[in-house]
Amino acid sequence: MYDDEGKLLAAAEKLVGQGIRVKDVFSPFPIHGLDPVIGVKRTRLAICSFMYATGGTILALLGMWYFMIYDWPMNIGGKPSFSLIENLPAFVPVTFEFSVFCGAHGMAITYLIRNKTLPGMPACNPDPRTTDDKFVLEIASSQNHGHDVDALEAALKDTDIMELSIKELA
C-alpha cells in the first residue's frame, strides 16, 4: 500500500523492471501513465459504442421507412414524401437521437457488465482506504513463479512503500 500515486507508479516501474508481474492496482482515482507499465491494454469500449450507434442508425431508418413509407404513407400538404430518399431530411433528427441513444446506453451497459459493477455486486477492494487516499498494488505469488515470496517481499520493501500485508489465498 502506498500513500501517493507517484510513489506507486515509481514502484510499479521498478518491480516490473525486475520481471515481477503486478496483478492489479486499486486506487481512488485514475493514475495516468500506469496502464502501459502494468500491462493493462487499451479498452475497446469506444469501438463498441460506435457499433451500437450504427445499429441504432440502421434501426431508426428501417423503422421510419416501414412506418412512414411502406405501411402507412401520409400525405402532408402534398409534399414529396413517398420514398425514403425524399423524406430523409425530416428523418435526420430522430435518426441522430436514436443513434446516440443506442450508442450511449449500449456502451454504458457493456461497461458495467465488463467491470462486473452491477447493483448488489460485492466490493472487492482489499482495503477500504483505497477509495479515499491510499493506493494498493497487488502482487500474486502464483503469477510470479520465478520469485519466491521472500524475494517479492524484499523487492516491495525496497520501494517507497507505506504498508505491506501478505495474505494466504485459498
Place this chain on the structure above:
Amino acid sequence: MHKEAAIREPLILGHKTYHDITNDVVGPIEGDAPMGWKILISITGLISLYGIGCILYLIGTGIGVWGLNKTVGWAWDITNFVWWVGIGHAGTLISAVLLLFRQKWRMAINRSAEAMTIFAVIMAAMFPGIHMGRIWVGYWVFPLPNQFGSLWVNFNSPLLWDVFAISTYFSVSLVFWYIGLIPDFATIRDRMVKPLPKKIYGILSFGWSGRAKNWTRFEEVSLVLAGIATPLVFSVHSIVSMDFATSVIPGWHTTIFPPYFVSGAVFSGFAMVLTLLLVMRKTMKLESYVHVKHVEYMNIVIIVTGSIVGVAYLTELFISWYSGVEYESYAFINRFSGPYAWSYWIMMTCNVISPQLFWFKKLRRNLTFTFVLSIFVNIGMWFERYVIIVTSIHRDYNPSSWGEFHATYIDLGIFIGTIGIFLTLFLLFARYFPVLALNELKTILKSSGESYKSE
C-alpha cells in the same frame, strides 16, 4: 501528469490532502441533517405539494383551467417547458463540452450542475405531458402497434422529434451522471460505519473497487459519453426550437432559432447553476473548491452567451423589417410596442443589458452581485420564451379573433410547484449524494491545488 502555469490561480484553495477532500465532501452526508436544511426542505416540500395538487386538478378537470383560449393555445405550459429544458443544458455543457476542452475548473461544479440538468429535464418533460390533456394516452407518442389500423406517429413532425430528443437527452444525462457517481458512492460506502447507510451506498456503488482496468474503462466511457453528449445538447435545444421554427406563424418561422435557442439555453443554465451553487458553497462550506475563480469563469460564459442572445434579438428585428413581409414585420413591431411590450422590455433588460455589466472585472468577481444578476437572467430567460410564444400567437391573421392571455392561479401554481419540486430534489441530492466529483477533484489536486502550486 499535466503541468500548469504557476501564475494561474489555483482551483483548490487551502492546503488540502486527498483525505481532506473526502472529508469535506462526505462529512456532511455522515452527520445529522442541519436545521436549516430541514426548514428549507419543509418549505420546498409544501410548495411541491401545492404544485402537485394543481397538476392533479388540471388532469382531473382538463386544460381549460389554464388561461389558454382559442387564439393563445400555448402559453405558460410551453414557456415553462422551454425554460426548464434550457436550464438543463448547462449541466451537460459543463460536464461534456468542458471535458472535451479539458477545462479543469469544471470538476468542482459538474456534479451539481448535472444533477440540476436531470431534475430540470424531469420538470420540463412534465409540461408537454400534462399539456396533452389526456395524459393517460400519453404512450401514443411512441410508435407502438395499435388498434387503429396500425396508424403510426408522424415522424415528419418536430413535436415527435422532441419526444425522441428529450427522452434521449434525459436518459443519456442520467447515465453520464450515474457513471461518474459510482466511484464516489464507493468512497462513501467504505467510510460509512452505520450498517444501513453502508448497505444502501454499497448497492448504489455497484461494487466498485477501483481496479486499474476499471479506471481505464471509466475514463474511456466518460470521454466517449462526453463526445456524444456534446452534439446531443446542441441537437436537443435545436429540436425544441424547431417546434416553433418549422411552423408558419410569423415570429416563430425563423431560421435563426436553433443557434439562438441553444445559446439562450446555455445562458439560462449557467445562471441557474450560479444561483444554486453560490448558496450551496456557503451552506456546505465548499469555499475552497468553488471560489471566485470558478464564478468568474462562469460569468465569462454568461457574457458570451448573453451577447449571442442579444445579437439574435437584434437580428430578428432587422430581418423582420428587411424581409418585407408585412405579417413578419407586424409580429415584431407588436412585440416591442403592443400589449406585451412590458414583457419584451423585461426580457431585453435582463438578458441583453444586465450581462454586459460582467465586462467589469470587479463585478464578475463579486459573489453577491453575481447572485443577484443570475436571478435577473433566470427571470429574463423565462420572459424570452413567454415573449416568443404568447406575443407571436395572440394576434393571428384574423383580427376578430385577436385576444390576450391571462394566467390563472393554476398556471401560477403549477409553475411555482415545479420550482418547489426541483428545489426539493436538489436539496435531497445535496444531502445524500457526493456534491463534488471526488475522484476527478483528486486528479487535479497536484496540478491545481494551492499547496502544490506554491512549492
